[in-house]
Amino acid sequence: MPLVVKTEDFTETAERVFVSVPLNGVHSSKADIYANDSYIKINFPPFFYEADLLHQVDTEDSEAVVGDGCVKFNLRKVEAKLWGSLKPDAGELSAEEMKTRRADAFKRDHERVEKQKKEKAIKKREEHYRLIQEQLNVERAEKAKFEQARLEEQRAAEEGIQQWKDAMASKKCVEVTPMRNAESTVSSKAMSNVAKADSAIFDTDKGAKFFAALAVNAEGGISAVEEETNESNTRKASIEESIEESEDDDDIDMEAIKAKVRKEMDKLKGSKPQPRETGTINFTFTSRGLIPTSTARESEDVKWVHRINQAYEKDAKSRRDNLFDPLSVDEKNPIFLKDKGNAFFKTGNYQGAINAYTAALDLDPQFSSCLSNRAVCHLKLGAYNECIQDCTVALSVTNQEHEILSDRDPVAAMSAKTAHDAAQVKVYVRRAAALNLLGRVADAVKDYERAIALDPRNDELKEDLARLKEQ
Template identity: 30%
Template sequence: MPIAVKDYSWDQNEKLVYLTVPLKGVKTNKVDIFSSEEYLKVSYPPYIFECLLHQPVDDEASTAQVGNGAVVFKLKKTDSSQWPQLQSDDAGNKEVMKQKREEALEKSQTRAKEKQKAKEEKKRETEKYSINQMMQIEETDRERIEHLKQSERNKATEELEQWKNEQMKQAEQEKLRLLQEKYKEDKIHRKAKKEEHKDEEIQDDMFRSGVRQNGHIEVKFTPRVFPTPVRESTTPLEDEWLKKQAESRRVVEIEDKDLSEQEKNPVWLRDKGNSFFASGDYQSAINAYSHAIRLNPKMPALYSNRAACHLKIRNFFKAAEDSSKALELLTPAVQQNAASRCKAHVRRGTAFCELEMYVEGLMDYEAALKIDRNNEKLQQDADRIRHIIQTETTS
């Protein structure tokens, strides 16, 4: 049976009650303390201290410290009156003590449940707040990313429109140049025929008069014209393509003592770039093609091959630009440059699709299919792009 402790001490002022309970040599880790507004209990076997307070106290603002061989309670009064004694007059009544003990235990359990509930509620509120903050941050990031993507789309669209306008302008200039050349050729042809008719008239007059005269007769031949319809003949276009190819072979002379003879040869640089490309060194290949272009800016293969390198390192705007330059040089469209035109269209179409400009990309793939109609791989890629466009339209 526990031994009741009677040799405690207490003191008070207007606000606090101080109570000291000796531990009688018991270790502090074996002390069990329980308190409520009216009831105190300190259990440290074989000793026990129970106290039914004279007046209720503020249990939340009260403290208990264990140390130096004693338990010291600092109890906050609910009013400033002086207590005549520490314990209530009912402290000697076992039934009342039992009732107060049970009430104190029940209140303590209820208070513990309320604290746990409040703690859980606060935790839920904190988690809810954290989730809301994360959602706001994610929404802000999504809006920022969408804004960046839209800005890139707008920029790409503006650049494409500018490029289209430049292409149309260049096409008009090329058309005007061809018309001017044709006009000059027709004028020279008419002049030659006129002089030929004039020579024939002079010869007829000399024959009729029977006069033989010594002199030099200049004979001119008119070009032979074949009866093939113009819409079916590609000879003028092929002649123009051959003329452009001959011009493209002219190398710009660069005075640089640091360059070897090979490094001044654009064909050697093109082959060197192809070697770099095959080994996966795309930046070195770009450098080789760029140097070759500086030597000879009219070789379409240099631009087309450099576009393939830009695709590999995801410089899609550069790839589209180089492909367009290659197509510009691959004119007129003849059978001799069909394969090169097909590659340039495919590379520019691929760059457009990577930039999410699927309509423009499909136009280039369809242009490539007109050149190589039996290419199943091109047909599959074009069908895939159409499917993407249709999906975006329906969504």
């Protein structure tokens, strides 16, 4: 039992209360402090101090400081007035009233803590949403920046292509006529001139002059096939003039001239035009750098999810395969042994379950769940005395755990009280069943009454108790 400290230094003003409690040589790190609007407590083993305040204080504007070998409370009064004393006078409140007063104070403090948790969660969620929105805004700005850069590069590329098109169009306007077209034009006109020359030879003696002029023209003018079309027209006019002048010439070798003309014409037919000039178009691609695309991110996410699912499946399969394998039991893990015992119990292997629960209790003798579950197995196998023993130890352990939690954190103890009561109800019922089977009906009735006190709304317990009393 702890040593209760009943002395403190108390001073006050109209608005605040100052309480100083000595630690009696205990290190400040071992002091566990709790306070609500009507109650303060200090647990510093082996000492213990508590005080029910005369009036309520504002816990939001109060503080406790540990140092200099004592704990100092600086409490703000809810109502500004002098108290005269820290605690109510002895006999002013009955034990039941004091208990109710403390329970109400614990409840208010619990509600305050829950409210703060909710407000903190709401604030955290709002902050989370704000950060997400800011991140989205940053991503939108980056996206707009990249889109603007892409549009500018696209516009510059389009302007460059248009300039190249304009340059090529203007260059074509000053190009010479292709070689092949010049060949066809010259050859057709030359053949026409030859036909005219033949008719002139047979109709008149002046044709010789024409062929002489034509030969001169063929040696000089016809070979210049790369000139423009207007030069062809000029040659046509000169050939016509030479035809008129050739009417007076007589001594000309017409066959030689014709052969020479055909030779020049064959040369014209076999020649090819010069190739056009080549051009170069340069393209510039925008570099993405290290920015991944959405498709790449989705692909990587799918891969990771697949790997995680594979790991989960492998782990689950390993657990299923090794659940009933005694060689795979981790002898240093009482929780694993408890799960193994539960698996044995579900399959009807009660002795195997007892062995697993016993191994877990060897590692953790205060494991109340294993005690309660082992009691059920003893009950199934007819070992009623062992069942009663396990139930008794389980009840003692759960009560001890709840008392320790109440001393350390009364608010948490209040939250855990429902689960604690439910666990004790099960243990009381199991022990009552074993007592009844041993013929100790009176003791079984007492256990059922204790269970009903913890769970007064359970009609099944009341019916079982009624049937037990009828025996």
